[in-house]
Amino acid sequence: MDKSDFFKNVHDVARLIPCGRVTTYGAIARYLGATRSARMVGWAMNQSHLNDNIPAHRVVNKVGLLTGKFHFGSSDEMKRRLEREGVRVEDDAVVDFDRVFWDPSLELAL
DNA sequence: GTTTTGACGGCGG
DNA sequence: TCCGCCGCCAAAA
Numbered sequence: 001m002d003k004s005d006f007f008k009n010v011h012d013v014a015r016l017i018p019c020g021r022v023t024t025y026g027a028i029a030r031y032l033g034a035t036r037s038a039r040m041v042g043w044a045m046n047q048s049h050l051n052d053n054i055p056a057h058r059v060v061n062k063v064g065l066l067t068g069k070f071h072f073g074s075s076d077e078m079k080r081r082l083e084r085e086g087v088r089v090e091d092d093a094v095v096d097f098d099r100v101f102w103d104p105s106l107e108l109a110l
Numbered sequence: 111g112t113t114t115t116g117a118c119g120g121c122g123g
Numbered sequence: 124t125c126c127g128c129c130g131c132c133a134a135a136a
Contacts, residue, residue: 007133026119029131037131038118045117046134061118068117 006032010044011051013104017058020086021102022094024062031105046071057081064097 013028025041034040041059045068048054057078061067069078069092079089088095 024119025117029118034131036118036120036129038120039116039130040118040132042117043133048117056117059117066117071117 006034006037006040007044007047010041011048011054013108014045014048014054014056014059016104016108017055017102021100022058022060022064022082022087022097023102023104024060026062027101027103027105028059031103031108042068055081058085058087058102060094060097064094064101066092066094 009032010028013023013031017023025038025045026035029035029038029041032041045054045056045059048056049071056068057066057072059068066078066082066089069075072078079092082089082094087100094100
């Protein structure tokens, strides 16, 4: 188990996020057993554009804010993709975040 | 080679 | 409950 698998794992989990649901960096980090390494998840997501079919737009911070929107082509790209999947976004924040929240450590229930 | 920053979040005061 | 510091570790300056 190389440390580099952490990034791979992040990407793998990100692909498992169901359509119309969102998760958080911390949730993914916790699922990987690195509760305090949420930042690494964020960095891993930055690398996600190198891979295919990774819905990075479904990953937000714990308050439901679209903190990574600036990493997309345009700041509205992320919001638009989420809304396209049925996730309502208002003022760069996910509406009913608790309701659409998808926790890998809970849903995947390792 | 060292220093700073970063798509965050937990934990302490 | 609210505010602030620390940790995590990789990439860029």
